[in-house]
Amino acid sequence: MFTSAQAPSAFNMSKALSISPGDGEAERAALNGAAALGDAAGRGWSGVRRIEHRQQIELGPGLQFAFATENIALPTQWTLEHAQHTLIVHLDGPMRRLETRIDGLGRLRAAPAAGDWWLIPAGRRYLGRALGGEIAYAELTVDPAGFAAAAPGAGDGAGLAARMKHRDPFVHGLAARLAHLSGAGDDLAAMLRESLGQALYLHLLREHGGGAAARAVSAEARLNEAARRRVEDYIHTHLDRRITLDELARLSALSTHQLLIAFRHAFGMTPIQxxxxxxxxxxxxxxxxxxxxxxxxxxxxxxxxxxxxxxxxxxxxxxxxxxxxxxx
Structure with a gap:
């Protein structure tokens, strides 16, 4: 799987998704792994990352997506703990062995199938150890503060629950489509990525967090007549230029999440359509x-x-x- 050791306060998407500890850190990481996953987890893991490809993109404020392929022919260990919610989806490739642990949820030993995913809430520690071939995976990171900003009436319903080897075809499909679009450079592809990212965000919020948050977003998502005219005029004036969801959201005085719902109510289709x-x-x-x-x-x-x-x-x-x- 899937991702690197990170400081609790930050996550730098410009770095490789999986980064081994530097010199002097390997022994501490092995000891931590042994304590969490058993003695076997602390022995023989690889200190050399083999990232074959990676692509990182911004899907909106507080929402980032990455797609990567990695060779794990040697035993490989990952750790993660930072201030964002993290969703990791196994997309393809053989993994003969995988042991994972999320603080507060326990330990799991089971190799993933394509579409299995792990959700690590902000502030929780994740440890993983894997062995296999060349794998492909996707990672979505979400700023927890964005949940409260997107749905101020949701209260504590905006949290996300930890998951290990979970299956949800909708999440798998969106992650795979985002991975396919990650290298496209035109504005229609960018708008589609942002739309899919927001759909994934709201799905996680509704199905794997607090449904009250998604209902609060929907209740406030409407375009009044003046906002509708501003958005429509802007699109028609800028058809020859790059158009982004952020620009349309600012014109409508809504968040990006709310815009996608409000736009469909107003026009009967998505912004990209x-x-x-x-x-x-x-x-x-x-x-x-x-x-x-x-x-x-x-x-x-x-x-x-x-x-x-x-x-x-x-x-x-x-x-x-x-x-x-x-x-x-």
């Missing part, structure tokens, strides 16, 4: 009414290239922009 639909409508008008080069039309309507527009256009309409133009 609306932006994409408006861009494609404008592209259709340009294809019909002008002889402009398709690559130029693509860039001037927020698509990264001719090929990007063609892929999205064909998926939506069943034909390429050129074929659409030829058909008149």
């Amino acid at each position: 609306y932006v994409l639909a408006q861009r494609l409508l404008r592209v259709c008008r340009r294809l019909r009414d002008s002889a402009d080069d398709i690559a130029t039309i693509a860039v001037e309507n927020g698509f990264s290239s001719h090929s990007h527009l063609s892929a999205v256009f064909k998926k939506r309409y069943g034909l390429t922009p050129r074929a659409f133009r030829l058909q008149g």
Whole structure:
């Protein structure tokens, strides 16, 4: 699995997800592991990390996502303890042995299947020891203060419960999709990542924390007429530029969590669906009414290239922009 030893007060997403203790720390880590997981856990773990790939992205204030692949052919040990809630999802790869412990929850010895996940609440200590092959995993970190800010009426219902080797197809699906999108650079992919991150955030809050928090978010998430006009005008004016959920949330005076709910109430679709639909409508008008080069039309309507527009256009309409133009 999955992640590195961290100071209790901070988590630096710019570093590798799994970092072995430095010289002089290995003996202390082994002793800690032996105390928590039994004598076997403190022997033979690897001091060399083999991170094959990693990608970290911001999904919004207090919400960060990372995807990584790592080779654990040698016995490997991880520790984690910091001020954020941490969700770790095993996505792929063989793990012949895994021992995990979360303070207050106990110990588990069981190799994970794809989709199994661990949830470590803020301030809890996690210890893990693994052996296998090349694995892929995702990690979401959440600032606990964000729960209270997103749902001020939720009270103590905004906490998250510790989980080990838990299964939830919704969490697995969102984590896998976020991992797939982690390297995409266009604004539609960025908006989709943020939307999926917020959906995962609210799902955890409702299903694995306090449902009152999610209900409080929903109760306050509405766009009044003035806010709706501001958001709509901004989108139509900036279809050729990068549009973010943070910008739309500021215009509507809502949090990002609330915006996603309020936008669907107001427009009947998500922000990314609306932006994409408006861009494609404008592209259709340009294809019909002008002889402009398709690559130029693509860039001037927020698509990264001719090929990007063609892929999205064909998926939506069943034909390429050129074929659409030829058909008149």
